[in-house]
Amino acid sequence: MAWTREQMAARAAKELKDGYYVNLGIGIPTLVSNYVPEDVDITLQSENGMLGVGPFPLDNEVDADIINAGQQSVTEQKGTSYFSSADSFAMVRGGHIDLSILGAMEVAENGDLANWMIPGKMVKGMGGAMDLVAGVRRVIVTMEHVSKDGASKLLKECSLPLTGRRVVDMVISELGVFAIDKTGDGGVTLVELADGVTVDEVKAKTKAKLSIDAALKVA
């Protein structure tokens, strides 16, 4: 049994540390906020210009002026602040955000990330993703390990236009947790297997240079 989206989010939440300022992307990353450990206090940043993002509002609390980067209605918390998008990205680019969790179409073994464009097909734009991966100290990708047509998304090289070069530190897929050597040529290391997933299945579905963490080999 590979991990569900919820389990992937819960696993990503274990990477949160007390006091972190965190930016969460759309999709599985958004779910991470449901699994923040009780003894960990984090502050969520939304790149449109909000620090201290709270949960979705009750029906009677909805305020059209309180919106996260996914255009969703959210709430304030004690200590929330607002600022312009220029100030917000100064926060991002200046290296003040501890962790960014986002989705991907492809990740390469050197940490290259592609998640914004499919030439000739998808013309949505990169939004804040390029700024986040360039400026945030640590970047974790949560994604399905293979695409809908069965192709591996963890590759030697990305085939799609890049969002950033050598930017991804870790990938969490339904198969497990992967550390990426983004500064060297160590490639991808499988550091944790999802329940019921075998190393062979991971190898079969991974096109990147893959090592298996010593602790996993023993088990």
Place this chain on the structure above:
Amino acid sequence: MATDMANKVYKDAKSALDGLLREGMTIMAGGFGLCGIPENLIVALRDSGVGNLTCISNNAGVDDAGLGLLLVTRQIKRMISSYVGENKTFSQQFLAGELEIEFNPQGTLAERIRAGGAGIPAFFTRTGVGTKVAEGKEVREFDGDKFVMETGLVAEVALVKAWRGDAAGNLVYRKSARNFNPMMATAGKITVAEVEELVPVGSLDPDHIHTPGIYVKRIIEGPSYEKRIEQRTVRKA
């Protein structure tokens, strides 16, 4: 001085744009998605019929709101944006080759506008290095890291939306509706602001003014605001 201030106040969006518009011009419009967009000024811009516009705005609205209104009428020739994923008309016109788009990373777009308004012609950023965004641009190394040069952006007219404003042009934004509005207010050769509430000069706390009146040439109080929410997400009690 009192007369000058009074001259900034216009009675409605149509009169506030009077004499400012021409074919093929560049216009900035504030807002993030549909949050904090100059609703009334966009409608007046559509009704003016002026075309071949280059619009600088983070998004392109949705099909029936925001700048989407000007896509439907084909008044926009070119967009400079970071994300247009919520607009089907946009995709259709772009894929048919009827619309040009220059995608900017959101932070690059915000900073280009901030720089433009501050008289800074260009700056270097890490964002986009090694990607399509950096193609054809100068890349320079500082302390061993690579940075790409991006240029400042200005517009002939900037349309912004604030919560409260006064006849001096001072503006106060509300919550996350601030987004791109403060930078755009500085980057328009002529900035036109619309506010939910026009208040007497002197009633805004000087310490809490986000955009000082010097940047705003014309101001109106919008008659009504839809303030649509793109993704109305709620939790159960």
